[in-house]
Amino acid sequence: MKILITGSAGFIGFSMCEYFLKKKYSVTGIDNFDDYYSVKLKKKRINILKKHKNFIFFDIDLMDKLQIKKILNKNNFTFIFHFAAQAGVRYSQKNPQKYINSNIISFINLMENIKSRKLKKFFYASSSSVYGNSKKFPCNESQELKPINIYSKSKKFNEKIASYYSKKYRITMIGLRFFTIFGEWGRPDMLLIKMFEAIRNNEKLQINNYGNHSRDFTYIGDVKKIFDKLLNKRIIGHKIFNICSSKPLKILNICKNFKNKNLKIKKIAKHSADVLKTYGDNKKIKNLTSIKFVNQMKEINKLYNWYNKTNMYRYLEK
Secondary structure (H helix, E strand, O other), rough: OEEEOOOOOOOOHHHHHHHHOOOOOOOEEOOOOOOOOOOOHHHHHHHHHHHOOEEEHHHHHHOOOOHHHHHHHHHOOOOOEEOHHHHHOHHHHHOOHHHHHHHHHHHHHHHHOOOEEEEEEEEEEEEEHHHHOOOOOOOOOOOOOOOOHHHHHHHHHHHHHHHHHHOOOOOOOOEEOOOEEEEOOOOOHHHHHHHHHHHHHHEEEHHHHHHEEEEEOHHHHHHHHHHHHHHHHOOOOOEEEEEEEOOOEEEHHHHHOOOOOOOEEEOOOOOOOOEEEEEEEOHHHHHHHHHOOOOHHHHHHHHHHHHHHOOOHHHOOO
């Protein structure tokens, strides 16, 4: 079994590479080491993966159609996991062109290069942000999408493009609407690692909307189990699944849990790009995979211990 994973230096891409490598699958990774957050951290992730003999890595940009074609021509991949994308809701207001290039043009480049190939499944990352400021909770996969920023609009566009290519070229495509994924070697621009850094540096953590946001935190270990089960499930056409614990946590409550670690917070007003609440319905993915989600707060506490044990802060400079 040969697997291609784009965005393999990113959090979810790296996590899935490591998971499949430990299962002795042949894994090829692609990444361009974008500097949106610490390149040092991304290179650390790739160095971990390179310890496996069944891992091959290419430092390329998916904007380069020729390079994509070369890699696909040399390999008959069974599965492709597309996680490469420009992340960050707020950053999309500052640099919208980067989202057009990374999330839309690169996605189409990949679609054009796989349309005539025999794949069992093509997986791609969508986002909970496509629901926007929904007033219907929990959000389910069939409800109307109301993205409110360039990032979420690019993810909605990906879903439409995937649906078109799946139908026209008879490719099984699976879109995953991720809800605040967290875990070991996670993104330093997201709340939990920022919180751990604030504790370590004895600094104040700024929390938006005075801590009143709610997020459907989902542990990376559950994501790994879901993907493993989806590999062998009979799926036809284009399908979309929420990947979420379906148990949103209030940001202020998470912070209160770390008061005994001398966490200091500074409450600030809501950012215009943020949604108030994410809360997904996970019945569809649970019915298909029988996955049982872990307790988020227990895993968040374990993650704090892991962060300190591994001295992750050493890899957070750009």
